[in-house]
Amino acid sequence: MSSSDRTITGVLRLFLLVGFATLASYLFNLQVVRGSYYQGIAENNYVRLVRVPPVRGEIFDRRNRPLVVNIPTTNLYITPGRIENRQLLTRFLQRHLGVSAVELEELLFENRFNPHGDALLFANVPFNICVRIAENQNYYPSLSFRRENGRRNLIPAHFLGYIGGIGEEEYQRLAALDYKRNEFLGKAGLEKTYELLLRGEAGYEVRQVDARGMSLDLLRHNLQKGPKPGLQLMLTIDLELQNYTRELLSPYERAAAVVIDPRTGGVLAWVSQPEFDQNRFMRRISNQEWQELMDNPARPLLDRVLQGTYPPGSVFKPITASLGLERNVITPDEKLASCNGGMQVGNRWFACWNEHGHGRSALTDAIKVSCDVYFYDLSSRLDLDDWQEWTRQNGWIDETGIDLPSQRSGFFPNSDWYIERFGRDISLRGHKVNLAIGQGEALTSPLHVCCYYAALANGGTWRTPHFFRKVIGENASSVNQAFAPEQRRLPISERTLSVLREGLWKVVNEERGTGQVAQVEGAVVYGKTGSAENHQGELTHAWFVCWAEWNEPEIAVTVFMENAGHGGSVAAPVAKQILDYYARNMRTNP
Amino acid sequence: MQTKIDIVLLVLLLMLIVAGVLAIYTASATRIGEDLHVRGQYLRQLIWIALSLAAMVMLVRIPYRILEIFFMPMYVMTLLLLGLVLLFPAIGGAHRWLLLGPLRLQPSELAKLVTVLAAAKLLSKPHLKHGQMLLRAVLVCGLPAILVAIEPDLGTALVFGAVFLAVLLASGFPMLYVFLLVSPLISVLTVLSWPLFVAWMLILVLILYRNKLTVPIISIIGVVNVFVFLVTPVLWRNLKPYQQNRILTFLDPGRDPLGAGYQTLQARIAIGSGGMTGKGFLLGTQKNLEFLPERHTDFIFSVVGEEFGFIGTMLLLTLFVLLLLRILRVIGQLQQRQHRIIATGVFAYLAFQVLVNVSMNLGLMPITGLPLPFISYGGSSLMVNTLGVAMILKVFQEKSFAK
Incomplete structure (x- = not known):
């Protein structure tokens, strides 16, 4: 063996040892020095934290009958990053779901920064359409179904509201409360007010997954934090009375009725006609459907009890009267100007609703026959700014604080308001005449009216109207924790209160009273009619507000119908039926 | 047997x-x-x-x-x-x-x-x-x-x-010649840094000189190595993007963790x-x-x-x-x-x-x-x-x- 051969094997040996020493040092660094670092990565590789959404609390009436329930639904999601053929997908969705190209475009644009997240494309997909999409799903890898809890309102009542997918702005606001994109939350009505009670708390599961992200069901049972279901909500609503009231109002195109228990402020029934099916909002509502709802002249989306503001007409008269009494500009027995079918104020003739006239009346009789002239005359003795403040203190202007979102306030002008509009030298005289009988610029909602009369029924104590009765289930909180109704004394003396009550009693119970229809056997009924002139149509808005007492006042009812005629002849019979129903079915069964 | x-x-x-x-x-x-x-x-x-x-x-x-x-x-x-x-x-x-x-x-x-x-x-x-x-x-x-x-x-x-x-x-076959055959490959590897290349060329010339090679041979080998060094970047630019990507991903697997570096x-x-x-x-x-x-x-x-x-x-x-x-x-x-x-x-x-x-x-x-x-x-x-x-x-x- 030559020396050069020895050199060759020597060089090869050197190469070999250097090579392996290099590998060994790398292995040492990788496995020993940085071993725990890579162990962490390996664990992250296969461990996923999966959010388990909670079950939303259901909503029940005062006797545990369900109003809003959870139902299993199938929702369709889209993962923008996995769209293969956009054109084909657009046509496919158009054909099976009626999702237009523009809608898809908008959805994808909203989710442009999150191409690998799922975006809710269509909630509550009907089963037959699910099947058709699932058949073609291998062509559209961007689409995926999820079985989720959906929501169903069992009655179409405005106050229940509905839930919907979280919007961008809501997400920004609520992300800190553990809200996620694609999550549903209350969008309107009680669903919105009591979102945090109903929602519950999401749980988390640690799942072991393989390289394709499939769960292996390994760690599932020992490493998890279960979701906490939302609280069940019990309302003060009585489902039977609610349904009965709905039935009574159904012949009317645009109407509202609200029934309150004056002792608590709890709402027993609440109907705004026309109703609409909120469940439509929990599917994906098509543009066409939406447009139909918006274009409907009867405005079904409007909750008339809460958001409708109307001239109160004669139901406003107790406010005018009580201010007169409290400011000592009249006495209960004082008779004012004689009504001969109207009254001349300045250069204008103001008619009374009864063209035959009422003659001269004292206060309680003026309320009983709803004589306009009495109040025309009274208005000249009242200061407008004081009057506005009075109206406010009696709860006719500010939001009532009811547990519903988006209430509208009422309106009553003051002198500044007129000066701003008509200039300094305006004469307020004529305007005050109109305001005295709840006409002119005065506006209020049926809810405001009902609360005021409930307070009169309740010995002058005004209570915040509310739906919340209690929560059912774990960690149940009482009404005081979740919703604290206020109560305050109306700014009227006992004397004034009893005069008003006498007048309102006469309306129902004496000869010539405008609301005699509303008498109920065995009960003492107080009430006030109203027929408010308005610019919406020829016929007046019909108002009737009343309450019924047995040993104590138990039920206050406001019925309101747009452009339906006289309160006494149209609204009062409906209110009477509600009182009757209550007397017959609910007093024995409280 | x-x-x-x-x-x-x-x-x-x-x-x-x-x-x-x-x-x-x-x-x-x-x-x-x-x-x-x-x-x-x-x-x-x-x-x-x-x-x-x-x-x-x-x-x-x-x-x-x-x-x-x-x-x-x-x-x-x-x-x-x-x-x-x-x-x-x-x-x-x-x-x-x-x-x-x-x-x-x-x-x-x-x-x-x-x-x-x-x-x-x-x-x-x-x-x-x-x-x-x-x-x-x-x-x-x-x-x-x-x-x-x-x-x-x-x-x-x-x-x-x-x-x-x-x-x-x-x-x-003499080991020196094998070394000379491999030298252009080493030149390619030094392409990333000038000083490295200069140092490598000095070592190369020293080895050639020590082995008593003639000046023309040394210069030919030198020229070949310099040529390879200069041509490599040009070749790189002519590579298709995916080929470049493959090499870059090798150099830094983290740059594309779900793709080539996966x-x-x-x-x-x-x-x-x-x-x-x-x-x-x-x-x-x-x-x-x-x-x-x-x-x-x-x-x-x-x-x-x-x-x-x-x-x-x-x-x-x-x-x-x-x-x-x-x-x-x-x-x-x-x-x-x-x-x-x-x-x-x-x-x-x-x-x-x-x-x-x-x-x-x-x-x-x-x-x-x-x-x-x-x-x-x-x-x-x-x-x-x-x-x-x-x-x-x-x-x-x-x-x-x-x-």
């Missing part, structure tokens, strides 16, 4: 083969919870092991001078097979396998050994001039390298480069997470949950690293080092040039594949698709590697007759 066998070499070979079966068993098993599922690859590998050992016994028993007759015909036949394989449908984008019923044969594996044997035959002729030697070596290694590169299988083609250098060295990254995570002692036989999470690609073939070293830790990888590497050192020891004892060329050639491709495959698993080299000898799943590879070692046993046995 005296049958003198190098028992140490044989035992090391058998240990590696046993290690390989264990590795393939765990690599083809999926254990999730208490639920163990093993695919049949290790069984097929056991059959191949039986066949390979039988072939080895037969080969050792056939007299060398009879074997020698088949060197060149085998070489020609293998070249034909390498041509034929291009006509078969591609699997995974490469025409690499001959499909014979249930068998999938890889002629490029066979070509490694056969090329070594042909080179031994051609280069051991006495009184060859250096030029003739170089030409023969280039031809005998170049032809299969080109055919394999067409498949395409760049990794295997590179193996022929290693074989080429080894057989040249073993046949007495395999490298997952392999590194697997090995690293094995730590000192490993996660235990069958218990590798990267493997069980299929994060690790090509678990039973190219990336089987990562499975070993994950389940047996640093101790396991060091044991395996030590086995390889011992085997290769033993082969070098045998080479040192061989008298005949032809024998030395065979042993050195086999040494070269085994060592090259081990180094490249492990480097690839560690993310030190681009993913080339070279299996880890004796460990990776694959019948052709196991058979050829075993026969390679058998040839060394054979020539070791022969040396007793030489004198």
Whole structure:
């Protein structure tokens, strides 16, 4: 063996040892020095934290009958990053779901920064359409179904509201409360007010997954934090009375009725006609459907009890009267100007609703026959700014604080308001005449009216109207924790209160009273009619507000119908039926 | 006939083969919870092991001078097979396998050994001039390298480069010239930094000067190296983006963790997470949950690293080092040039594949698709590697007759 051969094997040996020493040092660094670092990565590789959404609390009436329930639904999601053929997908969705190209475009644009997240494309997909999409799903890898809890309102009542997918702005606001994109939350009505009670708390599961992200069901049972279901909500609503009231109002195109228990402020029934099916909002509502709802002249989306503001007409008269009494500009027995079918104020003739006239009346009789002239005359003795403040203190202007979102306030002008509009030298005289009988610029909602009369029924104590009765289930909180109704004394003396009550009693119970229809056997009924002139149509808005007492006042009812005629002849019979129903079915069964 | 066998070499070979079966068993098993599922690859590998050992016994028993007759015909036949394989449908984008019923044969594996044997035959002729030697070596290694590169299988083609250098060295070609042949490659590697290149050129010139080469030769070599250095960036710019990407991803796997760098990254995570002692036989999470690609073939070293830790990888590497050192020891004892060329050639491709495959698993080299000898799943590879070692046993046995 030559020396050069020895050199060759020597060089090869050197190469070999250097090579392996290099590998060994790398292995040492990788496995020993940085071993725990890579162990962490390996664990992250296969461990996923999966959010388990909670079950939303259901909503029940005062006797545990369900109003809003959870139902299993199938929702369709889209993962923008996995769209293969956009054109084909657009046509496919158009054909099976009626999702237009523009809608898809908008959805994808909203989710442009999150191409690998799922975006809710269509909630509550009907089963037959699910099947058709699932058949073609291998062509559209961007689409995926999820079985989720959906929501169903069992009655179409405005106050229940509905839930919907979280919007961008809501997400920004609520992300800190553990809200996620694609999550549903209350969008309107009680669903919105009591979102945090109903929602519950999401749980988390640690799942072991393989390289394709499939769960292996390994760690599932020992490493998890279960979701906490939302609280069940019990309302003060009585489902039977609610349904009965709905039935009574159904012949009317645009109407509202609200029934309150004056002792608590709890709402027993609440109907705004026309109703609409909120469940439509929990599917994906098509543009066409939406447009139909918006274009409907009867405005079904409007909750008339809460958001409708109307001239109160004669139901406003107790406010005018009580201010007169409290400011000592009249006495209960004082008779004012004689009504001969109207009254001349300045250069204008103001008619009374009864063209035959009422003659001269004292206060309680003026309320009983709803004589306009009495109040025309009274208005000249009242200061407008004081009057506005009075109206406010009696709860006719500010939001009532009811547990519903988006209430509208009422309106009553003051002198500044007129000066701003008509200039300094305006004469307020004529305007005050109109305001005295709840006409002119005065506006209020049926809810405001009902609360005021409930307070009169309740010995002058005004209570915040509310739906919340209690929560059912774990960690149940009482009404005081979740919703604290206020109560305050109306700014009227006992004397004034009893005069008003006498007048309102006469309306129902004496000869010539405008609301005699509303008498109920065995009960003492107080009430006030109203027929408010308005610019919406020829016929007046019909108002009737009343309450019924047995040993104590138990039920206050406001019925309101747009452009339906006289309160006494149209609204009062409906209110009477509600009182009757209550007397017959609910007093024995409280 | 005296049958003198190098028992140490044989035992090391058998240990590696046993290690390989264990590795393939765990690599083809999926254990999730208490639920163990093993695919049949290790069984097929056991059959191949039986066949390979039988072939080895037969080969050792056939007299060398009879074997020698088949060197060149085998070489020609293998070249034909390498041509034929291009006509078969591609699997995974490469025409690499001959499909014979249930068998999938890889002629490029066979070509490694056969090329070594042909080179031994051609280069051991006495009184060859250096030029003739170089030409023969280039031809005998170049032809299969080109055919394999067409498949395409760049990794295997590179193996022929290693074989080429080894057989040249073993046949007495001066080491200085081998060094000069390799020098442009080193120039390419220095392309990333000017000072490095300057330093390298100084070393090169110094070595040439020390070996008393004439000025013209020194300048020619210098010019070639400078030219290569200057041309490489131009070539780089002419590469297609995906080719550039592949190289860049190799340099930094993290730049595309879900794309080209995925395999490298997952392999590194697997090995690293094995730590000192490993996660235990069958218990590798990267493997069980299929994060690790090509678990039973190219990336089987990562499975070993994950389940047996640093101790396991060091044991395996030590086995390889011992085997290769033993082969070098045998080479040192061989008298005949032809024998030395065979042993050195086999040494070269085994060592090259081990180094490249492990480097690839560690993310030190681009993913080339070279299996880890004796460990990776694959019948052709196991058979050829075993026969390679058998040839060394054979020539070791022969040396007793030489004198």
